[in-house]
Amino acid sequence: MVVSTTRAGEAPARRDADGFEAFYRANVDRFYRALAVTLRRDGLAHEAVDEAMARAYAKWSVVGELESPAGWVFRVGFNWATSWRRKLRRERPPVADDAHPQQGPPDGDAVDLAEATDTTAYLWRDTGYVAHDLATGRESLLLPMTGVFDGSTDAADGISTAVAFDRTEEPCHPQVVHLNGTSYRQLWSAGVPGCLRVTDLRLNRDGDRLAIGYRSADGLRVALLDTEDGRLLTDRRVGALPAGNARMHVELAWTEDQTVRGVVVPGGGGPHDLEPFTVR
Secondary structure (H helix, E strand, O other): OOOOOOOOOHHHHHHHHHHHHHHHHHHHHHHHHHHHHHHOEHHHHHHHHHHHHHHHHHOHHHHOOOOOHHHHHHHHHHHHHHHHHHHHHHHOOOOOOOOOOEOOOOOOOOEEEEEEOOOEEEEEEOOEEEEEEOOOOOEEEEEEOOOOOOOOEEEEEEOOOEEEEEEOOOOOOOEEEEEEOOEEEEEEEOOOOOEEEEEEEEEOOOOOEEEEEEEEOOEEEEEEEEOOOOOEEEEEEEEOOOOOOOOOEEEEEEEEOOEEEEEEEOOOOOOOOOOEEEEO
């Protein structure tokens, strides 16, 4: 008779560790290269990847089951680096940073991550919406567009097949461009009744639904629209809007193609209790 001396939980833990090690070896170098090109700073890219990989290892039993573990790691690394930059700007004026020497254009070459898959990061740059190949670092311009970073766009989002944006000069008229390779094939635009200003846009995975967080006279609201025909599917109030609080807004994320989760984010500094809500 063979008696196993393996304690309960050891085998799954070992499999998790082995799975993460294989993932790490296969992807770490391309993450370094991709973030170095994206962030324009080699040292910061290395720190961002190290942080993202550490977080992935800590919850690999969950991350490893995602549809795109590589996309998750790239997004975590990018967001960590972006937060680091914002913290640095708050604490001191922009000066040369010896710890993270520049690579390529300066920080003025703005970038924001919209979506990441196992092979591609979709980015907003000064020139427009681009697809960044994580393996080679090559970028292709999917939609020429300016104004994302200069204050003339209130909100923008993108996926692999579509982008959405709302221009300051024509507020509350979010536009959706359905992409087809390196061109676009359909432009849809509709007004949001009662809207004063759009604060967040989120496309679902298929690009056929758009979640819109916006400010109205009666508070903060979330609307769900069908991007093919412009039908208003849902519109509900999710929070009050105190007088004079211009920074309060909602943050949205799709949990599935029909369901949006979000929180009302108060303006100002300090700790806050965030209460999530669901819109279907």
